[in-house]
Amino acid sequence: MDIRRLGRAWPWVMALLVCAPMLAWGYVLSYDMVFVPRLDVTRPDVWGLGSAMPRAVPSDAVVAVLNLVVPGWLLQKLVLVGVFVVAGAGAMRMLERFGPGAQLAGTTWFVWNPYVAERLVIGHWPLLVAYAAMPWVVVACLRVRGGEPVRWWRWVLPLAATALTPASGVIGVVLALSVCGWRRCGRVLFVGLVLNLPWIVAGFAHPAVGRSDPAGVGAFALQPEAGLGRLGAALSLGGIWNVEVVPASRDLVTATVFCLILWAVMGLGAVAAWRRPRRRTLLLALAPAAGVGLTIALLGAFVPDLLEWIVGTLPGGGLLRDGARYLALVAPLQAVLVAAGVGALAERVRQRSARWSLLAVAILLPVLAMPDLAWGAAGRLQPVSYPDEWAQARTAIAESDVDGDIVALPFSAFRAPGWNHGRVVLDPAGRYFSRETVVNDDLVVSGEAIAGEDERAEAVGEALGSSDPASGLRDEGIGLVVVELDAPGADDLGELLEDLDPVYTGDDLAVYAVPD
Structure with a gap:
């Protein structure tokens, strides 16, 4: 097979290796990844105008607009497959100055690594969309850096x-500025700020102004993986705070050996690339962004006091709480180093068959070292269907003439419903219904409670704990209560529900109206 033709097909192969089981009918619901049949475009919180911190701005708005023509189940599948295909194709373009075999090896590492695996399982799909776009940012901004004409x-x-x-x-924005260089970054910086205005404006209009509970710093700190400590986890693009989403293969000795081989190849690649002016330019363009990403990722683990002050004091400081997210900035540089290192090794092998064997091993080694990313993260990501009761409840809510918003009970952020095979997911009620829905944004990580930023959710929680919760809910503008009867804690709501008026009642889901 022509290796260049293989290069065009390889991103699709990796996408199908991961996403094949997710293409069945239904929705993949995992932690923060919640797609619904139709996200209502008229909901204020979709546009960042609700009381909750606008963490999903403008991604929710984009989904809501696309849902006008594309159903949620299809949109999710297009996004998940597209992430792998676009990321792989972009990496191939970014690495085109290397030989085809080395190009494929670097592309494999860029697509098939712990960062992608962990963020996929935890459901950070907008972050993965950004990750897929990063090589294309690099390709275009390299031309800007060189003073070449480039279409906007x-x-x-x-x-x-x-x-x-x-x-x-x-x-x-950090990646674009790093690659363009400070001499040519003015236009890119301006456009980057304009593109990010939706969440900037919504965030600064929020009472918390992007600040978070400092107690979350320790809970969200980068974790050790592969037996190589926190720094080793970061340098291998892992270390997510939620250890439940880490691939099981990362605990094996093979992961440790693979990381050591990986770093040796990268070291060789750094030396080899530095000796060639065009490749040296690529290193110099990507190194500042990688340094920023690695520094932010390690703040919570090595200087937690500083990060606690930043998170709790500075506007927008809460963006740094989950520092491991910023390891995405390290990935382009590592892909370049892998390609350069594999290329340098291949040049030293004179026998053709041995050279092709070396390249084949280099291309497949990331997949073999972490096989549990394949097949929907080893079966962890399987589509499910929402029970019919959810659609019936949505209809009942749409037809109800009761004024006010919705609160989802029991009042906790996450669920593990039986119809989702017991998998943990952010409460789908927060997005499923046509009205703004108040959900609890407090988190419990490793037994430690982390306060949320939604003042209205806090007030609703206080109303639920008062002597007259129904009256308190009405005072907070709540008109309807959705109760997920199969969730832990639902049995404790009997006294409250006696004061509410039934609107819809199913086996696992019920809707009540809060009386005036």
Whole structure:
């Protein structure tokens, strides 16, 4: 097979290896990844105008607009497959100055690594969309750096794809500035700020102004993986705070050996690339962004006091709480180093068959070292269907003439419903219904409670704990209560529900109206 033709097909192969089981009918619901049949475009919180911190701005708005023509189940599948295909194709373009075999090896590492695996399982799909756009940002901004003419859409569109959430928007702007260089970054900086205005404006209009509970710093600190400590986890693009989403293969000795081999190849690649002016330019363009990403990722683990002050004091400081997200900025440089290192090794092998064997091993080694990213993260990501009761409840809510918003009970952020095979997911009620829905944004990580930033959710929680919760809910503008009867804690709501008026009652889901 022509290796160049293989290069065009390889991103599709990796996409199908991961996403094949997710293409079945239904929705993949995992932690923060919640797609619904139709996200209502008229909901204020979709546009960042609700009381909650606008972490999903403008990604929710983009989904809501696309849902006008594309159903949620299809949109999710297009996004998940597209992430792998676009990331792989972009990496191939970014690495085109290397030989085809080395190009494929660097592309494999860029697509098939712990960062992608962990963020996929935890459901950070907008962050993965930004990750897929990053090589295209690099390709376009390299031309800007060199003073070459470049059509505006070649760098504006991928930069816009990074601006779906606050953290990913910061990642996109930092990468673009790093690659363009300070002498030519003015236009890119201006456009980057404009593209990120939706979440910037919404965030500064929020009472918390992007600040977070400092107690979250320790809970969200980068974790050790592969037996190589926190720094080793970061340098291998892992270390997510939620150890439940880490691939099981990362605990094996093979992961440790693979990381050591990986770093040796990268070291060789750094030396080899530095000796060639064009490749040295690429290193110099990507190194500042990688340094920023690695520094932010390690703040919570090595200087937590500083990060606690930043998170709790500075506007927008909460963006740095989950510092491991910013390891995305390290990935382009590592892909270049892998390609350069593999290319340098291949040049030293004179026998043709041995050279091809070396390249084949280099291309497949990331997949073999972490096989549990394949097949929907080893079966962890399987589509499910919402029970019919959810659609019936949505209809009942749409037809109800009761004024006010919705609160979802039991009042906790996450669920593990039986119809989702017991997998943990952010409460789908927050997005499923046509009205703004108040959900609890407090988190419990490793037994430690981390306060949320939604003042209205806090007030609703206080109303629920008062002597007259129904009256308190009405005072907070709540008109309807959705109760997920199969969730832990639902049995404790009997006294409250006696004061409410039934609107819809199913086996696992019920809707009540709060009387005036």
